[in-house]
Amino acid sequence: MPALKRPLSAHDSPDAHRSPDYRADAVVLRGASPSSNKRVRRDDIEQDSSPATWVAPWGALFTQGFDFIKEAAKSAYNLATTSTSLPHPAQQPTRRLSAPTANGISPLSRRELKQLKLELKKLKDELVWHRMEARARGDDMSKDSPEVFDLKQQMDALKLRIEGAQRAKHSQLAANGGLFGPDANSARAMGGSNGLSNGASGTLGLLGGYQRKKPMGSDKHKADLANRDRATVEELRRDAQLRKAASTNDVRTRYRGLEFDVDDEEEAPEAEDALEERVYRQKNEQMLKQEDAKLGSKHIKLHRARAGETARQHRIPLTTSSLVRPSALDRSLFFPGPSAYPTKNGVVPSTQLGRSASSSRLEYALRQAKKTVEEPTREALEKYEQMRKELKELDEKADLELEEVKQKKRQFPKALSAEHQARAKAIFADRAYDVSMKGGSAAHRDIIRLEKRTWLNDEIVNFYGAMINARSDEADKREAKEGPKARGEGVKRLRKAFCFNTHFWNMFGDHGFSRVKRWTKRFDTFEKDIIIVPINHNNSHWVCAAVNIALKRFEYYDSLGNPSAFVYDRLRRWLAEEHKSKKGGKEIDLSEWENFWMEDLPLQANADDCGVFTCMFMESLSRDVDGFDFEQKNMPYLRHRIAIEIDQQKLLDLEPWA
Amino acid sequence: MSDQEQERTEVKPESQHIALKIQGSGFPELVIKVKRTTKLSKMMNAYCDRAGKSLSEVRFMFEGDKLRPEQLVQDLDFDDGDFDEENPLVIDVAQEAVGGSL
Numbered sequence: 194m195p196a197l198k199r200p201l202s203a204h205d206s207p208d209a210h211r212s213p214d215y216r217a218d219a220v221v222l223r224g225a226s227p228s229s230n231k232r233v234r235r236d237d238i239e240q241d242s243s244p245a246t247w248v249a250p251w252g253a254l255f256t257q258g259f260d261f262i263k264e265a266a267k268s269a270y271n272l273a274t275t276s277t278s279l280p281h282p283a284q285q286p287t288r289r290l291s292a293p294t295a296n297g298i299s300p301l302s303r304r305e306l307k308q309l310k311l312e313l314k315k316l317k318d319e320l321v322w323h324r325m326e327a328r329a330r331g332d333d334m335s336k337d338s339p340e341v342f343d344l345k346q347q348m349d350a351l352k353l354r355i356e357g358a359q360r361a362k363h364s365q366l367a368a369n370g371g372l373f374g375p376d377a378n379s380a381r382a383m384g385g386s387n388g389l390s391n392g393a394s395g396t397l398g399l400l401g402g403y404q405r406k407k408p409m410g411s412d413k414h415k416a417d418l419a420n421r422d423r424a425t426v427e428e429l430r431r432d433a434q435l436r437k438a439a440s441t442n443d444v445r446t447r448y449r450g451l452e453f454d455v456d457d458e459e460e461a462p463e464a465e466d467a468l469e470e471r472v473y474r475q476k477n478e479q480m481l482k483q484e485d486a487k488l489g490s491k492h493i494k495l496h497r498a499r500a501g502e503t504a505r506q507h508r509i510p511l512t513t514s515s516l517v518r519p520s521a522l523d524r525s526l527f528f529p530g531p532s533a534y535p536t537k538n539g540v541v542p543s544t545q546l547g548r549s550a551s552s553s554r555l556e557y558a559l560r561q562a563k564k565t566v567e568e569p570t571r572e573a574l575e576k577y578e579q580m581r582k583e584l585k586e587l588d589e590k591a592d593l594e595l596e597e598v599k600q601k602k603r604q605f606p607k608a609l610s611a612e613h614q615a616r617a618k619a620i621f622a623d624r625a626y627d628v629s630m631k632g633g634s635a636a637h638r639d640i641i642r643l644e645k646r647t648w649l650n651d652e653i654v655n656f657y658g659a660m661i662n663a664r665s666d667e668a669d670k671r672e673a674k675e676g677p678k679a680r681g682e683g684v685k686r687l688r689k690a691f692c693f694n695t696h697f698w699n700m701f702g703d704h705g706f707s708r709v710k711r712w713t714k715r716f717d718t719f720e721k722d723i724i725i726v727p728i729n730h731n732n733s734h735w736v737c738a739a740v741n742i743a744l745k746r747f748e749y750y751d752s753l754g755n756p757s758a759f760v761y762d763r764l765r766r767w768l769a770e771e772h773k774s775k776k777g778g779k780e781i782d783l784s785e786w787e788n789f790w791m792e793d794l795p796l797q798a799n800a801d802d803c804g805v806f807t808c809m810f811m812e813s814l815s816r817d818v819d820g821f822d823f824e825q826k827n828m829p830y831l832r833h834r835i836a837i838e839i840d841q842q843k844l845l846d847l848e849p850w851a
Numbered sequence: 852m853s854d855q856e857q858e859r860t861e862v863k864p865e866s867q868h869i870a871l872k873i874q875g876s877g878f879p880e881l882v883i884k885v886k887r888t889t890k891l892s893k894m895m896n897a898y899c900d901r902a903g904k905s906l907s908e909v910r911f912m913f914e915g916d917k918l919r920p921e922q923l924v925q926d927l928d929f930d931d932g933d934f935d936e937e938n939p940l941v942i943d944v945a946q947e948a949v950g951g952s953l
Contacts, residue, residue, distance in 0.1 A: 629919045638907060648951035651910065655917055694915050696945040703876050708943070712915030715928070735950035753952060800952040807950075 632659035649804025658692035737810035752806035870939035892920030
């Protein structure tokens with residue numbers, strides 16, 4: 194180690210160029226450290242005793258750090274290759290936790306390390322100070338001034354030193370049996386070389402025998418954390434990819450994260466098409482064979498002769514267009530069975546096969562049909578045209594009228610009339626308020642829910658249902674007296690409706706049909722147009738379902754816009770049971786009944802109004818409506834309107850229709 | 852409770868008495884006999900006392916119709932053939948339900 198052994202002058206010290214204040218600080222700082230003498234080798238101290246050189250070993254290390262490390266690395270390399278034993282005894286460190294460190298850099302205690310770091314920080318501060326000064330002076334910042342350059346070099350050396358010391362500690366731990374498992378042996382064997390390669394490995398890893406070690410202590414903890422984070426990120430990314438793939442149904446995206454050959458996946462859809470094409474061709478051939486067998490081989494031979502080619506080749510012309518999947522129409526026309534379209538010679542001409550088969554068959558059928566019709570005279574034609582025109586006009590007129598009637602909508606004002614407003618105010622203010630009618634009753638605690646945005650309870654919904662039933666019954670009576678016109682017209686036509694109590698749904702769901710069997714005893718369910726079923730989901734959401742007997746469909750209206758399969762199932766189950774019970778055990782055929790969901794349903798825009806929506810759905814369904822005319826913005830008005838209706842125990846027609 | 856005991860002591864197998872079975876999910880089952888001219892409120896109060904519920908949050912129904920306290924037992928829509936000693940009239944009882952959104 195010539196670099197160290199050389200007597201050091203004050204000039205070599207890193208502090209030499211600094212202000213005296215700083216140097217003094219540094220000395221005091223080092224002198225104050227109880228373990229500072231450990232860092233300075235005895236022989237160095239003996240050589241120099243002046244304050245400047247007293248700190249010199251480190252100065253030498255800083256300024257000549259690279260040479261020194263090169264030397265260390267070289268000796269480490271020699272040691273590692275020649276497998277010589279421990280280094281020179283003079284360089285044996287005197288530390289308690291000594292490990293064979295041939296290069297002379299011993300692992301430092303935590304306190305020493307801390308001090309080194311403190312020095313580094315000081316240097317950094319000085320660097321910053323220099324830079325600020327330079328900036329204040331207006332120097333060129335792109336170039337480092339000599340002081341800054343010096344400082345930088347010192348800092349680099351110090352960093353190297355700290356790093357080396359940390360590594361030395363690790364290797365020492367490894368050598369002392371800090372490692373277990375398969376790594377422990379190699380670590381012990383490498384103990385010497387590992388230890389002496391510290392410092393060098395960072396910059397001169399090629400020379401040193403440094404090996405990556407299993408992280409220990411806090412490093413291990415950090416590594417574990419990093420690994421965990423990486424795994425989490427990886428997992429999240431994979432997750433996101435899969436989700437994206439699921440949503441886009443994109444095969445490429447779905448398999449990107451996985452080890453699949455994407456190209457293979459790409460071919461899959463085409464292969465599917467090919468399969469379908471094959472099945473299609475097989476079907477064709479089978480059908481043609483059957484036809485041939487029926488018609489006998491004579492015609493086929495004739496046909497083959499005429500075509501000049503084998504019929505088989507003709508049957509499926511393998512042009513690119515024939516590879517296109519045939520449309521549903523093509524297929525339905527192509528597989529009607531041989532008897533559906535009798536051909537000229539009793540044979541299917543080759544030109545009529547494949548994709549063009551349908552059109553030529555149709556043309557043929559048209560020709561045949563035309564032949565059966567006599568040639569029309571001019572007068573007949575004119576008369577026919579005239580009639581057609583009139584019919585068309587009539588149709589259009591009827592359509593228009595129907596549209597007008599169907600499209601009639603209530604124009605909801607912003608507020609009730611003054612009179613009704615006053616009444617509503619009185620209702621909400623009356624704490625002893627109580628109103629009842631057949632099938633419903635409401636007290637103050639119920640009706641107050643209509644005042645502002647509050648959840649409605651079953652009393653309000655039931656009361657509304659009772660009013661709907663009363664109106665429907667009344668219409669039935671009127672109809673019996675005055676005829677069907679008495680039910681009203683267009684959207685105002687009152688359906689033969691029955692509205693269940695809100696507890697019907699859960700009663701049927703929880704206890705089965707027997708408990709609700711008698712709920713319809715006063716009328717024939719299958720004579721009604723519609724059975725309205727208000728539903729309370731989980732004591733938190735009101736929705737409206739209906740069994741539309743006239744239109745043969747199960748309907749569901751949820752102001753949150755969630756179609757729910759179990760609702761349709763339960764309605765279906767109820768209707769089947771109801772039919773059995775009402776029609777003496779006869780099963781009803783529900784295969785044609787559809788589950789109806791309206792796409793442009795008015796939706797609630799808050800978390801409180803579903804009860805009002807449900808009431809309005811119920812009321813609309815009891816009329817002949819095709820869609821709904823209310824929406825979220827009408828809700829405050831409709832709440833008070835319902836209160837007025839409940840107060841009068843009668844559904845009111847307050848709004849203008851347009 | 853006293854109402855009910857009173858009813859029990861008064862009971863005689865006469866046609867003017869009707870047995871009512873009150874039941875519902877989450878509610879105790881109870882069979883009581885009442886006179887035809889009794890107000891339903893009497894039965895309701897007795898039941899609510901026993902079930903430990905407030906009358907305002909319990910709904911009584913007979914065959915899908917909500918019952919009101921001021922009704923009389925004979926106002927219920929039933930025929931004499933609908934019930935006997937073995938099969939009392941069933942009064943469904945349910946808890947108040949509210950809803951705004953899920």
